Amino acid sequence: MKKIILFLAMLLSGSSIIRAAIYDTFEYDGLRYMITSEGQYNYYDEHPPMVVVTWQVEPAFRTGAADEPSLLENYYCKWLTEGQNYPGLESVTIPGSVEYNGKTYIVKGIGDYAFHGCSNLTTVIITNGINHYNPETGSFDGPEDLIYILGQGAFIESGLLEVTLKQGLYEIKNDCFLLCPMERFTCLGTVLIGSQAFAGTELKRVVLDEKRELSGNNTFVCCEELKYVVIKKEYSPYYNISASHFQGCHNLLEFSVDENNGSYADIDGVLFNKECTKLIAFPGGKGGNYTIPDGVKEIAFLGMTRLPHLESITIPESVTTIGKGGISRCDSLKRIITRNPVPITFTLNDAMFIHIDHDNCTLYVPIGTSGAYKEAFAWKDFTHILEFNPENPGDVNVDGKVNVSDVTELVNMILGVVTLDDVIGDVNGDGKVNVSDVTALINLILGVK
DSSP: OHHHHHHHHHHHHHHHHHHHTTTOEEEETTEEEEEEEOGGGSTTOOSOOEEEEEOSSOOOEEEOOTTSOGGGTTSEEEETTTTTSSTTOOEEEEOSEEEETTEEEEEEEEOTTTTTTOTTOOEEEEOOOSSOEETTTTEEOSOTTOOEEEOTTTTTTOOOOEEEEOSSEEEEOTTTTTTOOOOEEEESSEEEEOTTTTTTOOOOEEEEBTTEEEOSSSTTTTOTTOOEEEEOTTOOTTSOOOGGGGTTOTTOOEEEEOTTOSSEEEETTEEEETTSOEEEEOOTTOOEEEEOOTTOOEEOTTTEESOTTEEEEEEOTTOOEEOTTSEEOOTTOOEEEEOOSSOOOOOGGGOTTTTSOTTTSEEEEETTOHHHHHHSTTGGGOSOEEEEOTTOTTOTTOSSOOSHHHHHHHHHHHHTSSOOOHHHHOTTOSSOOSHHHHHHHHHHHHTOO
16 A cells, blocks of 8 residues: 555656646757647646747836827837847747757747847748648648647737748737738748737738638738738638728728628628628728618628728618727718618717717718707717708709709809808719719709710
8 A cells, every 4th residue: 555655656746847847948049948848748748848939038018108009009019128038139940849958849839929029030930840731641740739829929029021931730829910010921821810910010911811810800900001901712701800900001992802702792892791781891091982882781890990081971771780880980081971761879889980070070861850860879969960862962952852943052052152062062973063063963954864
């Protein structure tokens, strides 16, 4: 009995000694590594001995200052240890394995905040030693559950300009490349991308397919150089694409969706669900006057938010739902035209029409409905709520008829004798009020097509 007890004590003692090595760090070829697994020595651990690259100096950070882009204010984006972590490091090659105390450790990834604030670091070459791609079989060798991790905040405010991930399985954690000057990201393998992973970078084009999927939110927030988002046929419906991924991308011109994609579609560069019943995301660089297509039933969460160039929105009667923040923070918006005789209901939590100039943005509603809109929550905040007849564009004086008196009213409007808004005067629907509208109105009265 004493021998059995002694044997068990030795096992427990050995286990504690082995586990004590977990999270120990060591230097190898200029980089510091943290041990995350001692491998087969642990009865419950079927993985090989593994390490991650870690920081030299523990990060001390604070939230962004008030003069930084509003969407980045709450991120950890200024490092008090800047210049102290791997000082002067300009390029680095991360090996697939390293040696320590006579043991070989597989490098399973880059740890959290490993290269934070390394502003001189422009080039990183990764040797993926944890899931090898076999071109002969077209599959990955090794344990299926091992994924190469690029940790949370691993490269925040580093100087990385370009990243290429070779064949392999990867996961990019939250804030990984936040505020890097990165202009190009290439992935030859499969990667799952976390929240804010590329926020504030200088990417110009983003491609989403079965190898590049979004698992988090706000992935590309404040990417001021981003102009095009391409969604391929194979993009998985499991990971939703929403407007939150692209907030603050003020130069984004279009979403382009493969026509064979089963979940999404685009109309004139605007992102919709496949059936085109939900407006998902409006590009931040698109401006002027926009009319939501008939048949659309919903504007999604943040669907038309932070659009600095948009001047006019026309909402068809088919739209009966607008998600939280669906129309807000549009600095240049001068008019909202709704064709719905019944105001869509909002609550305080919906944050609708916030940061829109209610004094200089006119709300147009169908004839006979202004009273309802002046009582409805959020809608009533507009100083100017005017009625118009959406089915009768020639009714300039809004008396329910189209005749010579409308021509007189339109001419006076053009001459500045009377003040009417261009929604009423824009007879030909080109977004302007001028002599061509007078011609269109006369032809309308005469029945000339």
